Amino acid sequence: MTQQSQLLVSAIVVFDIDGVVRDVSNSYRRAIADTVEHFTQGAYRPSLADIDVLKSEGIWNNDWEASQELIYRYFEGQGQQRNSLALDYQEIVRFFQSRYRGSDPENWTGYICNEPLLLQSHYLNELSSVGIAWGFFSGATRGSANYVLEKRLGLQSPVLVAMEDAPSKPDPTGLIATVQKLTNNFLDNCTSVVYVGDTVADMYTVEKARSLAPNRAWIGVGVLPPHVQASRQRRDAYAQTLKVAGAKVVFDNVQELTPREIQKLL
Structure with a gap:
């Protein structure tokens, strides 16, 4: 400076x-897709285009929150109310980070290494x-x-x-x-x-x-x-x-x- x-x-x-x-298309966005797929029990894996549609709303810059929102919207599409879902935000964050950074918090081995x-x-x-x-x-x-x-x-x-x-x-x-x-x-x-x-x-x-x-x-x-x-x-x-x-x-x-x-x- x-x-x-x-x-x-x-x-x-x-x-x-x-x-x-x-x-980050094959790192952050891949981690979003992995997370949504995991918490919907494999029923829904969002495409890059699906993620773009969500982000085009202009309020989903945080990818942890974006993952949670896509999970909510999937279950709402199945007729469930989001307030009836037992989603743990911290568990979503932990799973996301395990994919993006890797399982070792000290030596990162996840998707971030290949951006x-x-x-x-x-x-x-x-x-x-x-x-x-x-x-x-x-x-x-x-x-x-x-x-x-x-x-x-x-x-x-x-x-x-x-x-x-x-x-x-x-x-x-x-x-x-x-x-x-x-x-x-x-x-x-x-x-x-x-x-x-x-x-x-x-x-x-x-x-x-x-x-x-x-x-x-x-x-x-x-x-x-x-x-x-x-x-x-x-x-x-x-x-x-x-x-x-x-x-x-x-x-x-x-x-x-x-x-x-x-x-x-x-």
């Missing part, structure tokens, strides 16, 4: 992590070199976020607001807190903020931040997660959903948001 703060910062870019920095990276550290260095400050606001746990940022990407103590630090999106508290950490009294209150995310909740977060801190320009940028790019129809539909939710522009990959593209948005 010291090197960044000494530069003439032209903008602040805050990145979501899941679906932006790393591909493809969607961003490389040289891209962040390029942003820094032209005076663009950057950080991360994610609904992932701090342990999971640091695993990819520090262990995989090699970043040294990056600015990060994670699940434990703020309410779940679309509440903008975490986004605003990330910006406050980045500014650290070096930037004025009018520096534009770009938030890069892959879900409707991310775009709603930008809208809510704009209403709470109207002195800044808050710009939502959408990124298409890899799993929706398998077909043109699905890709276009997902991009349109993000634009309707507030994305000013949508990219296939986060690294397409170059300094030149950022300048165009300001």
